[in-house]
Amino acid sequence: EIVLTQSPATLSLSPGERATLSCRASQSISSSQLSWYQQKPGQAPRLLIYGASTRATGIPDRFSGSGSGTDFTLTISRLEPEDFAVYYCQQYGNLPLTFGGGTKVEIK
Amino acid sequence: QVQLVQSGAEVKKPGASVRVSCEASGHTFSAYYMHWLRQAPGQGLEWMGWINVNSGGTNYSQKFQGRVTVTRDTSISTAYMELSSLRFDDTAIYYCAMTSVTPRSWFDLWGQGTLVTVSS
Numbered sequence: 001e002i003v004l005t006q007s008p009a010t011l012s013l014s015p016g017e018r019a020t021l022s023c024r025a026s027q028s029i030s031s032s033q034l035s036w037y038q039q040k041p042g043q044a045p046r047l048l049i050y051g052a053s054t055r056a057t058g059i060p061d062r063f064s065g066s067g068s069g070t071d072f073t074l075t076i077s078r079l080e081p082e083d084f085a086v087y088y089c090q091q092y093g094n095l096p097l098t099f100g101g102g103t104k105v106e107i108k
Numbered sequence: 109q110v111q112l113v114q115s116g117a118e119v120k121k122p123g124a125s126v127r128v129s130c131e132a133s134g135h136t137f138s139a140y141y142m143h144w145l146r147q148a149p150g151q152g153l154e155w156m157g158w159i160n161v162n163s164g165g166t167n168y169s170q171k172f173q174g175r176v177t178v179t180r181d182t183s184i185s186t187a188y189m190e191l192s193s194l195r196f197d198d199t200a201i202y203y204c205a206m207t208s209v210t211p212r213s214w215f216d217l218w219g220q221g222t223l224v225t226v227s228s
Contacts, residue, residue, distance in 0.1 A: 035214035044203055044218035045153065056216075088153060092212045096169045097143075097155040 002026055002091050004100035012108040019076040021103045023089035028069045033093035036065055036074045039102075040085045048087075049074065079105070110134040112204055112219035119225045125192040128222045130204030132185045141211040142187040144178060146200040147221075153203075158211045159187060167211065194226045 003026040013019055023034070032052035037045035047056040049065035052072055062077040076083055084107050089100040115129040130142065143158040157168035159178040166178050172191070180187040187204060201221040207213035 033212070037215075044205075044221050045215070046218075047214055047216060050214035056214075090153070090214070092214060095167070095212070096171075097212070099153040099155070101152045 001096055002029065002094050002098050004089050004091060004098055006087075006089060006100035006103045008103060009101070010104045010106060012106050013079055014108045015079050015081055017079050019074075019079055019083070019105055021074040021076075021087055021105075023067075023072040023074070023100050025070045025072070025091060029072075029091050030093045032068050033091060034065075034067070034072050035090045035092065036063075037088045037090065038083075038085050039088065045088060076105075110217060112206065112217055114202075114204060114219040114222045117223040117225070119227060120194050121228055122194055122196060122226055124194050125190055126194060126224050127188055127190040128202050128204075128224070130187045130189075130219050132187070132206070140206045140208050141213075142178070142180065143205045143207060143211070143215065144176070144189040144202060145205060145215075146202045148197070148200040151200075156189070158207075160211065161187065191224075194224075196226050198224065199226045200224060 005024045007022045034052045036049040038048050039045040048059050048063050053065045064075045066073050086102045086104045088102050113131045118126050120126050141158050144156045146154050156172050159166045161180050175192050177190045201223050203221050204219040205215040206217045
């Protein structure tokens with residue numbers, strides 16, 4: 001099973017600041033088969049990024065993904081008030097499909 | 109508008125079974141894979157298994173093998189997840205989510221979630 005470790009657990013930032021979230025895999029993820037999701041309280045997760053760097057339909061360009069192998073990053077260039085949420089990475093290269101433990105981006 | 113609509117909250121006793129439904133609308137139901145995931149209170153996401161909506165073939169996480177059964181009824185565009193021998197730590201929000209093209213993929217679309225509470 002591929003274990004995904006997200007860091008930091010909590011990120012305290014102000015609107016307008018840049019957020020950098022990390023997702024590290026216990027083994028290499030083939031073909032950059034990694035996605036990112038945003039989840040707000042009481043809501044289902046929403047797909048942001050797939051293929052490590054491709055934005056999903058309707059996702060603003062302030063969200064970007066990068067990385068390969070075992071190290072991946074989600075960057076939010078300038079935080080908007082609606083971006084404060086929990087973010088999860090997910091790998092789909094190997095079974096079982098697994099998620100990271102999440103990073104909470106909170107208002108400082 | 110494409111959407112997945114799940115059944116309502118359930119309260120079950122330990123040892124019982126629960127069945128959650130997920131109705132798809134606005135797209136060709138048989139062209140997708142329907143997955144089931146869960147999220148315990150305050151915790152992360154856990155994948156349970158999938159069904160090929162076209163063929164009915166399934167694949168389950170080893171953790172849930174023997175306790176989970178995923179089925180579908182294409183005539184009403186609905187998938188079902190049944191979890192048996194419920195324990196207190198099965199208390200969670202259960203989500204259905206779709207992947208297209210292949211089952212090993214990102215989750216395009218999610219249901220709204222169904223809270224299952226296991227309580228004596």
